[in-house]
Amino acid sequence: MAVPAGPASSNPSQPVKAAPWRDPNAKPYVQIERVTKSFGDFKAVDDISLKIYKGEIFCLLGASGCGKTTLLRMLGGFETPSSGKIYIDGEDMTDVPPYERPVNMMFQSYALFPHMTVEQNVAFGLKQDRVPKAQIQERVATMLDLVKLTDFAKRKPHQLSGGQRQRVALARSLVKRPKLLLLDEPLGALDKKLREHTQFELISIQDKLGVTFVVVTHDQEEAMTLASRIGVMNQGEIVQAGTPSEIYEFPSSKFVADFVGSVNIFEGKLIEDEPEYVRIGSEELGGTIYVSHGISAAPEATVWAAVRPEKVFMSTAPPEGSDNVVRGAVQDIAYLGDLSIYLVKLPTGKIVRVTQPNTSRHAEAITWEQQVYLSWDATSPVVVTR
Amino acid sequence: MRRTPWSQRFGLSGRGLVVLLPYLWLMLFFVVPFVIVLKISFADIDLAIPPYTSLFQWDEKNVLSIKLNLNNYVFLFTNELYFKALINSLKVALVSTLLCLLIGYPMAYGIARAKPATRNLLLLLVILPFWTSLLLRVYAWIGLLKANGVINNILMALGLIHEPLAMLYTPFAMYVGIVYSYLPFLILPLYANLEKMDWQLLEAAEDLGCRPWQAFYKITLPLSRNGILAGSMLVFIPAVGEFVIPALLGGPNALMIGRILWDEFFSNRAWPVASAVAILLLLLLVPFMMWYQGIQARESAGAR
Numbered sequence: 001m002a003v004p005a006g007p008a009s010s011n012p013s014q015p016v017k018a019a020p021w022r023d024p025n026a027k028p029y030v031q032i033e034r035v036t037k038s039f040g041d042f043k044a045v046d047d048i049s050l051k052i053y054k055g056e057i058f059c060l061l062g063a064s065g066c067g068k069t070t071l072l073r074m075l076g077g078f079e080t081p082s083s084g085k086i087y088i089d090g091e092d093m094t095d096v097p098p099y100e101r102p103v104n105m106m107f108q109s110y111a112l113f114p115h116m117t118v119e120q121n122v123a124f125g126l127k128q129d130r131v132p133k134a135q136i137q138e139r140v141a142t143m144l145d146l147v148k149l150t151d152f153a154k155r156k157p158h159q160l161s162g163g164q165r166q167r168v169a170l171a172r173s174l175v176k177r178p179k180l181l182l183l184d185e186p187l188g189a190l191d192k193k194l195r196e197h198t199q200f201e202l203i204s205i206q207d208k209l210g211v212t213f214v215v216v217t218h219d220q221e222e223a224m225t226l227a228s229r230i231g232v233m234n235q236g237e238i239v240q241a242g243t244p245s246e247i248y249e250f251p252s253s254k255f256v257a258d259f260v261g262s263v264n265i266f267e268g269k270l271i272e273d274e275p276e277y278v279r280i281g282s283e284e285l286g287g288t289i290y291v292s293h294g295i296s297a298a299p300e301a302t303v304w305a306a307v308r309p310e311k312v313f314m315s316t317a318p319p320e321g322s323d324n325v326v327r328g329a330v331q332d333i334a335y336l337g338d339l340s341i342y343l344v345k346l347p348t349g350k351i352v353r354v355t356q357p358n359t360s361r362h363a364e365a366i367t368w369e370q371q372v373y374l375s376w377d378a379t380s381p382v383v384v385t386r
Numbered sequence: 387m388r389r390t391p392w393s394q395r396f397g398l399s400g401r402g403l404v405v406l407l408p409y410l411w412l413m414l415f416f417v418v419p420f421v422i423v424l425k426i427s428f429a430d431i432d433l434a435i436p437p438y439t440s441l442f443q444w445d446e447k448n449v450l451s452i453k454l455n456l457n458n459y460v461f462l463f464t465n466e467l468y469f470k471a472l473i474n475s476l477k478v479a480l481v482s483t484l485l486c487l488l489i490g491y492p493m494a495y496g497i498a499r500a501k502p503a504t505r506n507l508l509l510l511l512v513i514l515p516f517w518t519s520l521l522l523r524v525y526a527w528i529g530l531l532k533a534n535g536v537i538n539n540i541l542m543a544l545g546l547i548h549e550p551l552a553m554l555y556t557p558f559a560m561y562v563g564i565v566y567s568y569l570p571f572l573i574l575p576l577y578a579n580l581e582k583m584d585w586q587l588l589e590a591a592e593d594l595g596c597r598p599w600q601a602f603y604k605i606t607l608p609l610s611r612n613g614i615l616a617g618s619m620l621v622f623i624p625a626v627g628e629f630v631i632p633a634l635l636g637g638p639n640a641l642m643i644g645r646i647l648w649d650e651f652f653s654n655r656a657w658p659v660a661s662a663v664a665i666l667l668l669l670l671l672v673p674f675m676m677w678y679q680g681i682q683a684r685e686s687a688g689a690r
Binding site: 077172 | 586587589590591592593594596597600604605608609
């Protein structure tokens with residue numbers, strides 16, 4: 001499949017952020033080479049190779065049990081790979097214990113030491129390294145200032161709120177200026193409002209300090225917001241790695257399309273397969289899908305066309321053309337304020353999900369049971385072969 | 387109309403009853419005997435049954451005279467034997483507690499870190515000795531330690547020694563007995579404490595630069611402080627007054643306050659002096675017990 005470059009690189013209005021992963025000569029900061037971790041017969045991580053570059057926020061995204069935490073723990077030194085190598089900043093770290101790695105971890109449970117104050121927690125790693133006392137004080141103070149916890153320095157962890165604990169954990173893991181910071185579900189324990197706020201705070205702190213982050217999360221929204229790149233994991237493998245927009249707009253498989261965001265997937269067969277376009281006949285859709293780019297698949301092969309709900313247009317009048325058009329009845333509507341979700345039932349029984357922004361306060365309402373036409377641009381569907 | 391339960395007719399709720407019964411029990415079997423012992427400690431020795439004088443006496447003309455004899459206490463404080471025995475008891479209890487800690491901490495730690503299935507088995511093995519009476523277990527040690535006992539026979543058969551080691555009736559045997567008997571009392575509260583430990587804290591410590599033993603020293607040890615103190619008190623307090631083990635294993639030279647008490651009661655029939663010893667011993671141990679209670683309260687409150 002031909003994957004055009006994602007919008008991030010082609011959009012001139014964005015400041016040109018270096019995308020070292022596109023540069024074949026760029027030196028990776030973290031290199032994971034054919035790493036496998038088995039627990040008995042079970043392969044938690046299965047032959048993963050990955051390059052992460054300096055200054056990145058790389059998100060490992062996947063459902064629980066996909067091996068993302070195991071991979072993170074191998075980076076931290078808490079697990080040893082069954083086979084393969086891990087290099088950090090050019091050095092072989094495969095068998096180096098955690099206390100000798102230039103890597104720090106922010107644990108999902110935060111793992112704050114309950115018998116120490118906030119200050120002592122943050123200073124712990126520096127004391128361990130026998131940093132001079134005056135320097136410890138200064139660095140701890142700077143760090144507490146950065147996470148806005150100066151007033152809470154003398155408190156014990158059980159006297160803090162969830163969000164404050166999360167910031168103590170962050171300060172504690174950053175104060176040693178690690179080459180690599182590992183974050184295990186960093187926002188998992190926070191409520192939604194706080195999570196959104198903290199996401200941006202994390203990005204700004206990372207920007208300020210220039211530390212490379214590897215984040216594990218099961219929350220795709222979190223991954224999208226935080227990540228420079230996302231590695232989508234399934235059953236111990238990285239099924240796709242790319243920028244958030246690449247992952248979203250150009251998923252390489254049904255799994256990725258379905259896992260990241262919501263999507264309508266239509267199974268079909270190639271009818272026409274030209275270099276510039278393909279036409280897919282789909283029984284599920286009860287029509288044909290025209291896609292304005294070529295794909296590489298065997299003729300007559302079963303393929304899947306994935307269309308995002310926000311890329312489906314809904315109208316009461318029939319649109320022009322016969323491709324990419326289908327008729328259905330509105331079965332359900334969910335009003336979310338900023339947008340509405342419509343579930344439209346096709347004559348074939350297939351349910352199509354459509355989202356429409358509520359741009360007007362008095363929109364002519366499409367209601368339940370109404371007959372509507374659904375259509376989409378020829379550039380919208382993504383065709384995947386697996 | 388519902389019939390009022392009989393307890394309520396006496397102004398008692400069910401909850402009150404639940405609390406009342408144990409208190410009645412304690413009243414009957416702790417407070418009353420304590421008062422009796424206290425009373426005897428102020429009496430004088432007498433050739434009678436029971437062998438002490440009465441505190442209360444009706445003189446003629448309706449005068450009740452109470453005679454408090456403080457000589458027993460004076461005797462205790464002026465006679466070196468009791469002081470020595472007390473110091474020795476405290477020393478033995480302290481050393482035993484430290485030995486128990488040395489052996490018991492690694493065991494409790496090992497059990498707490500074992501897989502759940504193994505954990506239950508290991509705990510069962512710790513509790514198992516309680517299924518036999520203490521006396522039998524101490525007697526079993528006599529069989530193991532005596533001159534022609536199991537240990538000596540094995541060592542001699544192996545050719546490691548040529549004549550039996552004198553182990554029984556030495557301080558060594560006494561310590562073996564006390565440590566062996568009280569070890570579970572240290573392991574169980576310590577295990578209960580360590581079991582609640584968040585082991586991820588150790589990973590966090592290692593992540594921040596601690597070697598495993600440093601992580602243990604800086605994280606596990608301070609966090610298990612309450613468990614250590616509670617377990618130590620449970621060994622120390624009863625070990626101070628321990629009588630059976632020193633008597634059976636320690637030989638004639640094991641000068642323990644518990645033995646003195648026994649001798650005063652049964653050999654000398656000096657009930658008043660024995661009672662005074664008992665009262666003093668109790669007063670000595672009360673601060674430790676209160677400390678232990680404080681630890682327990684803190685532990686259950688969850689504050690660390």
